[in-house]
Amino acid sequence: MSDVAPVIAVEGLTKSFAGKVVVNNLSLRVEPGEIYGFLGPNGSGKTTFIRMLCGLLRPDSGSGVCLGHDLLTESDQIKPQIGYMAQRFSLYEDLSVRENLDFMAQIYGVKDRRQAVDATIERMALTPFTHQLAGTLSGGWKQRLALSACLLHQPKLLLLDEPTAGVDPKARRDFWDDVYRLAAEGISALISTHYMDEAERCHRLAYLAYGDLLVSGTAEEIVADAGLTTWSVTGQRTHELAVQLDRLPGVEQVVPFGNTLHVSGHDAQQLAASLRPFQEKNDYRWEQTATNLEEVFISLMQGREA
Amino acid sequence: MKSKLFHTFSFRRFWAMVGKEFVQMRRDRVTFAMMIGIPIMQLVLFGFAINGDPRQLPTAVLSADHGVYARSIVAAMQNSDYFRLVQPVASEAEAARLIELGEVQFVLSIPEQFSRRLLRGEHPALLLTADATDPAATSNALAAFKIVAEAALARDLDGPLRHMRRGKAPVEVIVHPRFNPEAITQYNIVPGLMGVVLTMTLVIITALAITRERERGTMENLLSTPVRPLEVMVGKIIPYIVVGYLQMGFILIAAHFLFHVPLVGSVLLLLAVSLLFIAANLSVGITFSTLARNQLQAMQMAFFFFLPSILLSGFMFPFRGMPVWAQRIGEVLPLTHYLRVVRGILLKGNGLGEIGPELWPMALFLLVVLSIGLKRFRRTLD
Numbered sequence: 247m248s249d250v251a252p253v254i255a256v257e258g259l260t261k262s263f264a265g266k267v268v269v270n271n272l273s274l275r276v277e278p279g280e281i282y283g284f285l286g287p288n289g290s291g292k293t294t295f296i297r298m299l300c301g302l303l304r305p306d307s308g309s310g311v312c313l314g315h316d317l318l319t320e321s322d323q324i325k326p327q328i329g330y331m332a333q334r335f336s337l338y339e340d341l342s343v344r345e346n347l348d349f350m351a352q353i354y355g356v357k358d359r360r361q362a363v364d365a366t367i368e369r370m371a372l373t374p375f376t377h378q379l380a381g382t383l384s385g386g387w388k389q390r391l392a393l394s395a396c397l398l399h400q401p402k403l404l405l406l407d408e409p410t411a412g413v414d415p416k417a418r419r420d421f422w423d424d425v426y427r428l429a430a431e432g433i434s435a436l437i438s439t440h441y442m443d444e445a446e447r448c449h450r451l452a453y454l455a456y457g458d459l460l461v462s463g464t465a466e467e468i469v470a471d472a473g474l475t476t477w478s479v480t481g482q483r484t485h486e487l488a489v490q491l492d493r494l495p496g497v498e499q500v501v502p503f504g505n506t507l508h509v510s511g512h513d514a515q516q517l518a519a520s521l522r523p524f525q526e527k528n529d530y531r532w533e534q535t536a537t538n539l540e541e542v543f544i545s546l547m548q549g550r551e552a
Numbered sequence: 553m554k555s556k557l558f559h560t561f562s563f564r565r566f567w568a569m570v571g572k573e574f575v576q577m578r579r580d581r582v583t584f585a586m587m588i589g590i591p592i593m594q595l596v597l598f599g600f601a602i603n604g605d606p607r608q609l610p611t612a613v614l615s616a617d618h619g620v621y622a623r624s625i626v627a628a629m630q631n632s633d634y635f636r637l638v639q640p641v642a643s644e645a646e647a648a649r650l651i652e653l654g655e656v657q658f659v660l661s662i663p664e665q666f667s668r669r670l671l672r673g674e675h676p677a678l679l680l681t682a683d684a685t686d687p688a689a690t691s692n693a694l695a696a697f698k699i700v701a702e703a704a705l706a707r708d709l710d711g712p713l714r715h716m717r718r719g720k721a722p723v724e725v726i727v728h729p730r731f732n733p734e735a736i737t738q739y740n741i742v743p744g745l746m747g748v749v750l751t752m753t754l755v756i757i758t759a760l761a762i763t764r765e766r767e768r769g770t771m772e773n774l775l776s777t778p779v780r781p782l783e784v785m786v787g788k789i790i791p792y793i794v795v796g797y798l799q800m801g802f803i804l805i806a807a808h809f810l811f812h813v814p815l816v817g818s819v820l821l822l823l824a825v826s827l828l829f830i831a832a833n834l835s836v837g838i839t840f841s842t843l844a845r846n847q848l849q850a851m852q853m854a855f856f857f858f859l860p861s862i863l864l865s866g867f868m869f870p871f872r873g874m875p876v877w878a879q880r881i882g883e884v885l886p887l888t889h890y891l892r893v894v895r896g897i898l899l900k901g902n903g904l905g906e907i908g909p910e911l912w913p914m915a916l917f918l919l920v921v922l923s924i925g926l927k928r929f930r931r932t933l934d
Binding site: 300301302322325326328330332334335336337338339350353354355 | 768769770772773774775776777778779
């Protein structure tokens with residue numbers, strides 16, 4: 247761990263709704279300038295955790311510091327320094343792009359408001375839409391506008407809740423370029439996502455399931471720690487093969503990628519033994535391959551459900 | 553064409569739609585409550601509470617004569633069911649005050665030596681003063697009074713006095729409808745509209761405006777910024793108060809120039825007192841917005857409040873025509889009191905002293921409803 251004060255440091259954060267634990271004893275650190283990925287199945291507590299960080303929800307127990315302020319008592323000091331982007335578009339659809347940004351700048355008390363809004367519109371390439379109503383923008387541009395609104399007051403931390411859900415690949419790429427640029431400027435970001443390619447772009451990751459933090463670390467660390475062995479098999483009629491492989495001892499997952507299957511399991515020897523009879527037939531091309539994040543996360547989920 | 557349409561109509565698909573519709577109907581509790589509640593409410597209100605021919609109107613008697621004929625006229629009035637004698641009054645000033653306060657609808661003045669002059673055939677005058685701000689409340693009773701008085705005397709004037717029943721009526725009945733002598737309905741309705749329009753704008757629009765912010769998810773965004781809940785609330789409400797005052801101004805101008813409603817009292821006092829009424833309605837709107845999950849529900853709740861407000865407040869139907877239980881409910885509603893204030897100030901020239909008794913029920917309503925609303929409006933989303 248570094249000597250610099252962390253942007254987020256929470257300890258044992260817990261939140262329940264109507265007796266159901268949604269975030270359970272969560273501890274986590276985010277360092278300055280870090281892009282921290284937050285993954286987990288739907289309903290795993292990601293949104294609840296982010297909402298606790300930006301003061302929308304009060305934790306039941308636990309403690310934490312965000313940007314040097316106490317999470318439970320100083321949310322008024324935290325709020326001006328964070329930019330929160332909710333899962334759903336939450337700016338005013340009946341205001342124009344400019345009016346929305348101007349409103350948010352006023353709320354945050356941005357100095358030289360007109361200039362700041364102009365600069366943001368320019369920088370985020372929103373100029374052609376300046377006077378268009380936000381509700382008439384496409385999904386990708388709405389998301390860009392929402393991100394712009396988070397940046398007006400020059401926050402030190404971005405909390406982005408599934409910012410790229412339902413956005414096309416080009417817009418996602420542009421979005422991540424922005425996030426990297428901001429990180430280079432020293433702005434940290436906590437981003438929740440379901441996309442594995444995005445997860446791999448994060449400096450560090452945390453994986454949540456049903457309120458519990460299952461793993462955290464860099465993508466490489468997480469894959470290495472999972473201890474999974476994966477074989478890839480390519481050939482014709484892999485769907486019939488998949489059914490056969492799935493029943494074998496040692497095989498925990500069989501994932502199709504077009505004409506290729508990924509077969510993984512924790513016990514490398516047993517897996518190899520189970521696969522050997524199939525490998526001896528010559529109709530498929532077999533090779534051992536790197537386990538990817540998705541396989542690790544599916545495996546973590548299966549472990550939880552078992 | 554027709555047969556083709558019939559062939560492509562699938563009863564299976566049709567039933568699927570019907571079934572789904574009933575399931576959704578049951579899920580949406582507020583709509584369900586509305587479907588059951590509104591008919592019941594209307595049935596009760598129109599069936600039992602509302603009465604276009606109000607009876608038992610409070611009447612004071614200022615009698616300077618205690619002779620037999622005066623007594624029999626008073627007794628006949630009481631028996632007629634239109635009038636309910638509340639108290640004898642001693643002076644004309646007291647009688648005038650009771651009417652201005654709206655405590656009585658009528659004052660019957662019996663002149664000195666009424667009975668004696670009657671017997672002398674001098675056709676003495678009976679004066680019935682009415683608070684005629686609402687012509688609907690008084691017209692039937694006024695029409696009945698003449699018949700009641702003459703019938704009462706006819707009974708007394710028998711035997712040797714029988715001859716007096718012929719020719720000109722033995723007494724002259726003078727009716728003095730105050731505040732609205734020509735019985736123009738608009739004089740009553742137009743100032744009343746002010747209260748109705750404010751209720752509609754402020755309750756419905758406030759409830760919708762705040763609920764919309766939550767329904768569209770923009771509230772979540774707002775709450776993550778440094779903005780305070782009080783700033784959100786007040787900031788959202790002030791524009792509608794301004795709109796409310798603009799509406800009032802518009803109605804006042806229309807009342808004066810278009811309907812020629814006499815504006816007797818102080819408009820400034822009216823504008824000042826209206827703030828309390830506006831606040832009471834806003835508190836209802838805010839409270840609904842904390843209960844409603846979407847704009848449709850907010851609208852439905854507002855309707856639940858609006859309907860009794862219109863029907864039980866005395867806006868559309870005479871308040872005194874309603875049974876006691878309906879009057880009690882009416883007394884809770886801010887509109888009831890505001891209507892008395894508006895009509896009192898504009899038509900009767902009431903000052904703060906006269907309308908005072910109408911202010912505290914509004915203030916109490918505001919206090920109770922606002923505390924419910926604020927308790928429910930929490931800063932965080934949980």
